[in-house]
Amino acid sequence: MEMQLFALDFDGGAAFGEIQNQAARYHLPIAFAYSTFSSTRKLAKFRVVFLNDVPVTDKHAAEIMIRMLLRIFNQADQSCADVSRMFFGGKGLIGHAGREAINIVGLMESFQRYIFETQPKNYKREVEQFAKVNQIACLNGCLQIHCVHRDGKVEDFSVNDQYIYGSVTVFPSNIPKYFLITHYQADVCEKLEKTSLSYGEIRKDFKVIEQKCHLYHDFIKEPHIHHNERFHLLTNLIYILGGCKRFQSIIAKKGYDVQEWRFYAKYVKDRRYKPQSCEGHCPYSDTCDHVVNIVNTVKQKGDIRKICKDETYYQVDEVYSFIENHLQDALAAPRKGICLIPAQTAVGKTEAYCKLISREIGRRFLIAVPTNQLKREVGKRLGEKGVEAEITLSLDEMNLEGRLKARIQFYYQIGLGEKVINLLRDYIKENRDTEEPEIMNTVNQCNMYLRGSDALAESRVLVTTHARLLTLSSDIIKQYTVIVDEDILSTIFKNIRTVSRQTVQKVFDSGECPVVLQERLGQVIGTPDKGYGKFDKSFSVGYLSDQELEELEVYDNVNEIAAASAFQMDGDMVHYFTPRTLKEGKYIILSATSDSGLYRRYFPGRFIKEYPYHKAEYRGRLKQLTAYTMSRQCIQDNRDRLEAFLGLLQSRYQMITFMKYEAELGNTNLHFGNAEGVDWLKGEDVIVMGTPHLSEFVYKLIGYHLGIEVQTDVLAVRRIQYKDYEFNFMTYKNEALKNLQIFFIGKELEQCVGRARLLRNDCTVLVLSNFPCEQAELIQDDYLETAEDGGLMKACSPGMAGKL
Structure with missing residues (x-):
């Protein structure tokens, strides 16, 4: 026997509208109602039917539910309390509310509320009397009927399954059960309801x-x-x-x-x-x-715990010697592949490889660095050691005539960067006889750029950027030992583009698409919102020309979808990732943040050797305030208090923060994403403010390319472990996706901290973030909490000021 529909009979003249209002007041949705055969215009008679969320297989539970409903709707026929009673049909529906259901726990709350409102003076006595008659345990004037989930502990307490029934309709992946506790299980009530908190215990503004x-x-x-x-x-x-x-x-x-x-x-x-x-x-x-709930969120003070024993640190000069030895070992290895040499920022890795190159005069080296500025600096340092190096010229560094510059930017914008060389050659041909100074200068620079491209295979030592390295041919790479300064995966992972769905549809419908691009655009259009897709590898890649795109009035980079590996639909936008690879060769990568696991995922089948990480202890001080997440939203929400706090520090500290706040709160023109390689903050006191989360599609799109399950995972605050720390962080459940996110955030923070060169300089870096940095002294006080007397921030009190 089971029961899921509970009906009440109204034949005493109650109006259906009155019953509807009463049901709505007590949050008891009516499934449907109908007029009975004996209903007349003068005396309306009808039945109201409630749908329970699950079939009730226990007679006792069904009887309790009927009695509660009859008490709340006292206008109903009170004789219809027998659960075996049959109700016949009627003349027709008078109300229909769909499949919204009741359940025994919600009904119990509504029942007790009804008693509270109609008999406030006798409330507790009435509830206890109902509990006694119906053999339900009662504690503090509350009926003990509980809803627990499959992973709850109620089953451990129950002596039998008599009053347990499960739902297969409401939460199929996490089935709830409703548990009625009898008088004989009152001790279970106390165990089940026990909590470590007391009401009003937490004091918070x-x-x-x-x-x-x-x-x-x-x-x-x-x-x-x-x-x-x-x-x-x-x-x-x-x-x-x-x-x-x-x-x-x-x-x-x-x-x-x-x-x-x-x-x-x-x-x-x-x-x-x-x-x-x-x-x-x-x-x-x-x-x-x-963090879990509102109470824990407002009372937390960082909650970061160190879980590892103190690490062994070496003297800076010892660490430098380790790096020199690792470089020599990697150079001597006969096998092609990737050698990862961990090296802290400012430990001297640039000096180490410049010395190596000056000694190994019989070898050819290609050095790749993150920025043009660092490229020129490395070239200068090699020159000081007597090494003649070819420094590749970047288009960004050239002072070009405006129309050509705009055309180059347009080519990159629409995904035709590979055709820029031809564009420069055409410009030289068209303007070789000009006498206009600006155009003559542009022609000379174009010639210099092309000569530099031709000289790539001729120099003993070549210095370029990460981005340029990824474009070089196998014929060039195989002639060099490539030394990569800093983690090149960071550069590769930036190759995410966004194009509007409208543009994709327009190009797809144009009839001008090459075959591969047409097929891929069709795949994108057929993908549901928030869905991900992968493209099959193709060796036949075609592009729309600049003239064709201009005729279509398309100015987005839709072309590179032909070379993309993965994409995501995101409302009106399409995000896609175009992978770049390192051509087969010998690579030595020196970085403080490289992750060997990511390298193995991104370069499957490639030989990868990881050297041990020897670390030196900072000479300077790294202090970290962790009470606030310092996400962009957190900074915005605490703007006024944060400005007051920073106002007491900025005369002493240089600032690195988000680009959004760089002009308003910063003072260095540096922000997350552009601080790598900067050396002019060496020895300065620096504030690094923010937790540099990226847009979620960046993590998931790259994760999807790497074969990580991303579609069902959501960001949530989780307790995680990272290096020496355990802490709460907004991250993913999937370990690989979480590690990918942490790679981006940890790398950016460590790079910004490294601008002060703490290893060799007696200065202070103050980090405002809830993501713990290595070797940081954690200060978990609420540094923005307002003092009760309305004065200065507690964080700026003499006690806190001494910590900073």
Whole structure:
């Protein structure tokens, strides 16, 4: 026997509209209602039917539910309490609300609220009497009917399965069960409801709660939030001193039902609710920087724990000797492949490979560095050691005539960068006889650039950039031992492009597409929003010319989709990743942030050797304030307090932060993404402010290319371990995807910290981020918390100032 539809018979003259309003008031959705055969115009008779979320297989549970419904709807025929009663059809539907269902726990809450509102003086006695008659355990005036999940502990307490039934319709991946506890299991109630927190235990400024909790901010500022979101807030705010009173005050101001929420406040306390988790209850749970629930979020102070023993550090000169030995060993190895030599920023890796090159006069070297500035600096240092090096010329460094410069930019913009060489040659032919100074200068520079391209295979020592290295042919690479300064995977992973869906559709419909591009654009168009796709490898790549794209009025880089490996649909935009590779050869990569696991994933089948990482202890000081995430949103939410805090420090510190805040809060014209290779901050005190998260599609698109499962994973605050630390961080569940995200963030922070050259200089770097940096002294105080007297920030008090 089982029962899922619960019907009430109304034949005493009650109006259907009255019953509808009552059902809505107590959050009991009516599945449908119909007029009975005996209904007349003068005396309306009807039945109201409620759909339970699961079939009820236990007679006792079904009887309890019927009795609760009859108590709430006392206008119904009270004799219809027998669960075996049959109800016949009628004349026709008078109401139909779909498949929204009730359940035994929600019904119990509505039942107790009804008693609270109709018999406030006898509330507890009435509930206890109902519990006694129906053989339900009662604790603190609350019926002990609980909803637990498959992984809950209720099953461990139950002596039998008599009152347990499972749902296969509501949450098929996480089946809930409803558990009625009898009088004989009252000890179970206490064990089940026990919590380590006390109501009103946490003391917090409500302005801080508003800044840290987006939902509480909406509760205050927005005219309306959903009932379930209010209930979620209530279960958390009762644990904060003055929280319940503040909640009721806002309820009254917003015009919500005050009596209803007085009941819920009492019910939550009596039932000893724990603070509801943000996940599953808050619409911001996937994007907000939170920890489990609101209470833990507002009371946390960094919560970073060191889990490893102190690391062994060497003297800087010893570490430098290790790097020299590793370089010599990698050079002597006969096998082609990639040698990864970990080397801290400022340990002297540039000096080490410049010395190696000056000694090995019989070998040819190609050096690749991240930026043009560093390229020129390395060329200068080689010259000082008597090494004549060819420095490749970059188009960005050339002072070109405006029309040619614009045309070059357009070629790169539309994915025709490979045709720039031909563009330069055509320009020289067209303007070789000109007498205009600006054009003559441009022609000379074009000739210099082309001569430099021709000389790539002739120089003993060649210095170029990461980006240029990735374009060189196998014929050139095989003539050199390639030394890569800093992690080239960072450069490769930046090769993500975005094009509008409208452009993709326009080009696809144009009839001008080469075959491969046409097929790929069709695959993109057929992919649902938020979906990912991979392209088959193709050895036949075709592009639309600049004239064809201009005729179509297309100015996005749709061409490179023909060479892409993976893409994602994102609303009106398409993101795609075009992989670059290192041609077969011998590569020595020196970097503080290279990840051998990522190299093996990206270069499958390639020989990769990783050398041990020997580290030196910083001579300078690295201090890290971890109480705030310092994401872009966090900075924006705490803008005023942050400006006051920074105002006391910026006269001493140089600043590196997000590009968005560089002009307003910074003072160096440096930001995440452009600080690599910068040397002029050597020995300076530096603030690095921010946790440099990238757009989520960057992690997932590259992860998808690497064969990582990305489509079902979501960002959430998780407890993770990274190097020497354990901490809470907004990241992914999938280990490989999490490591990819951490690679980007850790690399950027370490590079920015390295600008001060802490290994060899007595200076201070202050990091404001919740992502722990190596060798940092962690300061987990709330440095933006307002002092009770309204004075200076606590973080700027003499005690904190001494730490900084």
